[in-house]
Amino acid sequence: MWEEIVPLGYQGSYQRVRAYFREKRTSPNPITARPPSARVVDGWILRRPEILPEINHLRLKAVLVHCPELDALTTHVRSFAQMLTERQGERLPQWLDAVRRDDLPQPSHSRRGHRT
Structure with missing residues (x-):
């Protein structure tokens, strides 16, 4: 995911994206846009x-x-x-x-x- 969003302008680190998805995977709330x-x-x-x-x-x-x-x-x-x-x-x-x-x-x- 990080490789896909960097060209779109995302300036955060790989670790931040990884932590975000780790949290969402364990969260009872679904990810929705x-x-x-x-x-x-x-x-x-x-x-x-x-x-x-x-x-x-x-x-x-x-x-x-x-x-x-x-x-x-x-x-x-x-x-x-x-x-x-x-x-x-x-x-x-x-x-x-x-x-x-x-x-x-x-x-x-x-x-x-x-x-x-």
Whole structure:
């Protein structure tokens, strides 16, 4: 594990990593990663896939596997962005039809900063 995390920027010692895993092996609590925040996932979805770092691409993929609605939304967001950047406005009616067919849940208006 230490050899894998050093290239990612970890500056701690091998012994520290070893001690951490030894403690977790004997702990009754399972090791679980904290899920990414909605803001972080939003950022992953809104970035162009080709500039998203591989680690974040994998993390997004892990999130999307567990949420088909978010996966569909990601597809729509990215196709809309492509339509805009390539100036293909004639595709808008088909894009709108595809969004309507997926019948995705409406966004929550409870997020901070939202005004109606």
